[in-house]
Amino acid sequence: VVAGVYLVARLFPVYYFLTPRVLLFIGFLGAATALYAAIVACTQTDIKRVLAFSTISQIAYMLAALGVSGYVSEHEAGLGYMASMFHLFTHAFFKALLFLGAGAVIHAVHSNEMGDMGGLRKYLPVTNITFLIACLSISGIPPFSGFFSKDEILAAAFSHNTAIFICLLLVAGLTAFYMFRLYFSIFWNREREYHKKPHDPGVSMLIPLLFLALVTLFGGLIPFGDFVSARSEERRVGKECRSRW
Numbered sequence: 431v432v433a434g435v436y437l438v439a440r441l442f443p444v445y446y447f448l449t450p451r452v453l454l455f456i457g458f459l460g461a462a463t464a465l466y467a468a469i470v471a472c473t474q475t476d477i478k479r480v481l482a483f484s485t486i487s488q489i490a491y492m493l494a495a496l497g498v499s500g501y502v503s504e505h506e507a508g509l510g511y512m513a514s515m516f517h518l519f520t521h522a523f524f525k526a527l528l529f530l531g532a533g534a535v536i537h538a539v540h541s542n543e544m545g546d547m548g549g550l551r552k553y554l555p556v557t558n559i560t561f562l563i564a565c566l567s568i569s570g571i572p573p574f575s576g577f578f579s580k581d582e583i584l585a586a587a588f589s590h591n592t593a594i595f596i597c598l599l600l601v602a603g604l605t606a607f608y609m610f611r612l613y614f615s616i617f618w619n620r621e622r623e624y625h626k627k628p629h630d631p632g633v634s635m636l637i638p639l640l641f642l643a644l645v646t647l648f649g650g651l652i653p654f655g656d657f658v659s660a661r662s663e664e665r666r667v668g669k670e671c672r673s674r675w
Contacts, residue, residue: 431485432518435492442511442660446500454591457497461587461597463490468604472611476542477532480612481525484568487601488521494598495583498590499660510590511660513582520575520649524567527642531561534635535616538628544612549621553628556636558617560643565613567646569606578650 438445438456445453467487474480492514499510534557539547551558567574570581580602587595630636 432489432492435489435496435514435518438493438496439511439515442496442499446660453497453499455497457494457587457591457594460490460492460494460497461594461601463487464494464601465597465604468601468608471608472604474608475544477535477544477547477612477616478529478542480608481528481532484528484605484608485525487605488517488525488568491580491583491598491601492517492521494594495586498587498594500590509582510586512655512658513579513586515658516654517576517579517583519652519654520567520579520646523642523649524564524574524576524646527560527564527639527646528568530635530639530642531557531564534631534639535561537631539622539624544615544619546622547616548619549617550628551617552621554617554630556630556639560639561613561617563643563646565609569609570602571606573647573650575646575648575650579654 445456464487467483467490471480471483471487474483495510495514495517497510499514534554535547535550536542538550538554538557541547563574567576570577572578584595584598584602587598631639
């Protein structure tokens, strides 16, 4: 799913030094795609489709961050590159948590449609809490992990391109809207008449849910910039080129 982001990140020195206009185009394309996918997610009623379009939007968010990245100085890497990889890292946790939570809900009510759900917080208390944690994280609410990575992306966009920043800021608001529309429709809406009493999934699903909720809570505290940066990628590419030459 994130192969495109990974490819642009791996080739970042090539983009930055040889085709900087293409890199800026990637930034605008990412921002536009993130906005489009977020708008579409607001219209979906299938919970898996909401999450699918949300994934498109978040991946485009990462690409937009790469598009506004650069090298600040000899020893300091551009913020956008680090922020993009950081968001890729945190997104893996909270989006996996969301999809696994959606699977638990579908298993409980045997339907993907939000119209068939409601009041499930009483029947699925663990799924309710873990799903809420994921929603808060993807919405960029502190101190959840998504806040730290999305805030860095917005900071990078603000310092490089106003149009991309405004677009990404709007996407951040839309993300919070469609995710809590999904959450309240599932767990807090009017209770439906279920053919069979819903319940939380078994231990084989509950343990991954709790683990993903834990890393979603604390993943943002990792000093990610100490391990991944555009400057380190430039050094890696240069070293490989010299060794092959």
